[in-house]
Amino acid sequence: MTTDAPPTRPAPWPDDPPDLTDVLPPDGPPPDTSAADGEDLRQLDAADGEDLRRLDAADGEDLRRRLDAAVDAVDAPDVVFALSRHGHRTVRTGGTASPPPVPRHRLRYELGSASKTFTGLLLAQLTRTGPLSAGLPAAALLDPARRSGEDPGTPVTLAHLITHTAGLPALPADFFVRALPAWRTNPYARYPAERVIDAFLRHRPHHRPGTRWHYSNFGVAVLGHALAAATGTPWDDLLTGHVLRPLGLNGAALTPGGPDTDATGHRKDGTTPVPPLTVGGFQAAGAVRAAPHDLLTFLEAHLDPSGRPLAGALRTVRRPVLRRGIGHRHVHTMAWFQHPTERGPMYFHGGATLGQQAFLGFRPDTGTALAALCTRRFRARDAFVPTAYALLAEL
Known part of the structure; x- marks a missing residue:
């Protein structure tokens, strides 16, 4: 991504930062969209004996039609649109491939860059409850005996890394x-x-750090290593112990599982499978994989933090920390992109790997959260992200 005008802070720094899109480089032209055959979760739930809360009949039917239309708009082997409205969940699935042995709504999906929302929440929690400050220099945490080439007067801080204002490229040279x-x-x-x-x-x-915004997987990856170094805790244990387990995301993971737990991604042709994502040293930028209901649990916590674990951090990551672009129209929190709607702000983050895509978003004004997932890699003009974004904006 290109740089923009110098970012400005709309409010005092709240000890928490923001983020957006792809973890892996795009490949191939965008495909044409076509209808996917719908899979009715109500039947799956009845067979499995699950007790999912339902909206009233009229609203529920309208919502199911909207979700089915969203599923049909995405040309991918597996598609899931999972929505929570005032605590009532509706999940619709489908795809161009035959239903897998494990129902689509039970599989874990690669989140790619949407994983950064977990990293932002972790930083918020550590700065609220521990000895860390968002203003700490990352280089000093990673190697106190060694300095990077930055200006000693303006070191790259944890805040710069999470807000993509560290002056780093998208990836190392x-x-x-x-x-x-x-x-x-x-x-x-x-x-x-x-x-x-x-x-x-x-x-x-x-x-100079703090003067330009440039989306950087590199920077968020460095943040993860800095947090691990500062706490003396490996990244997987750190995120699991401070975010995943406290929020009850017991099915989420940071490493691949297998065909019985993880969805299989596909290349642009929609038929060629790709191996599960292995992120190397970029764990904090894109390692999380989770099933739809765990993602709804994560998003519901953001909708109403009251009485929940991490309540203070969940409130913190909803606060704007910088604006950028022409007229400073682009607003970021510590973990989310924020766009206005007629009734209130909408928070969202997308992500993609070589074979999967994800979109997470929530709207406190309508009590709505959306987790959309698919198992096909697209480029910028495909229907997946616009469909998910429009659905959340309209509800």
Whole structure:
């Protein structure tokens, strides 16, 4: 992404930051959309004996029609649209492929860059409850005996990393050379944690930290390693212990499982499967995989933090921390993109891997949360993200 005008803070820094889109580079032209055959979760739930809360009959039927239309608009082997409205959940699934042995709504999906919403929430929690501050220099945490090439007067802080204002590129300079042999399988796996850290410590920012916004998987990955170093806790244990388990996301994971737990991604042709994502040293930027109901639990916590674990951090990640672009129209929180609607702000984040896409969003004004998932990699003009965004904006 290109840089914009210098970001400004609309309010005092609340010890928490923001984020957006892809974890992996796009490949291939956008496909045409076509109808997917619907799969009725009500029948699956009845067979499985699940007790899901339902909307009243009239509203529920209208919502199901909208979700079915959204599923049909996405041309992918597996499609899931999971929605929560005032605590009532409705999940619709479908796809161009035959239903997998494990129902689609029970599989875990790769979130790609939408994982950064978990990282932002973790930073919010650690700065509220622990010895960390968002203003701590990342280089000092990663290697106190070694300094990066930054201006000593304006070091890259944890806040800069989560808000994409650290002056870092999207990926390290040597990433593409190392990743090229595995470009169509698992490019991130060839760039381990130690290389991410070393690349950061050697990097000389082109802009003073805090003056330009540039979306950076590199920066959020560095943030993860800095938090792990500061707490003396491996990243997987850190995120699991402070975010996933406290919120009850017991099915979410940071590493691949297998065909009985994880959805299989596909390339742009919609038929060629791709291996499960392995993120190498970019865990904080895109490692989370989760099933639709766990994602709704995560989003519902953002809708109404009262009485929940991490309540303070959940409120913090809803606060705007910077504006950018022409007229400062683009608003970011510590973990989410924020857009206005007629009734109130809408929060969202997208993500993509080599074979899957995800869209997470919520609207406190209408008590609505949406997790949309599919198992096909598209480019910018496909129907998936616009369909999910429009659905959340209209509800």
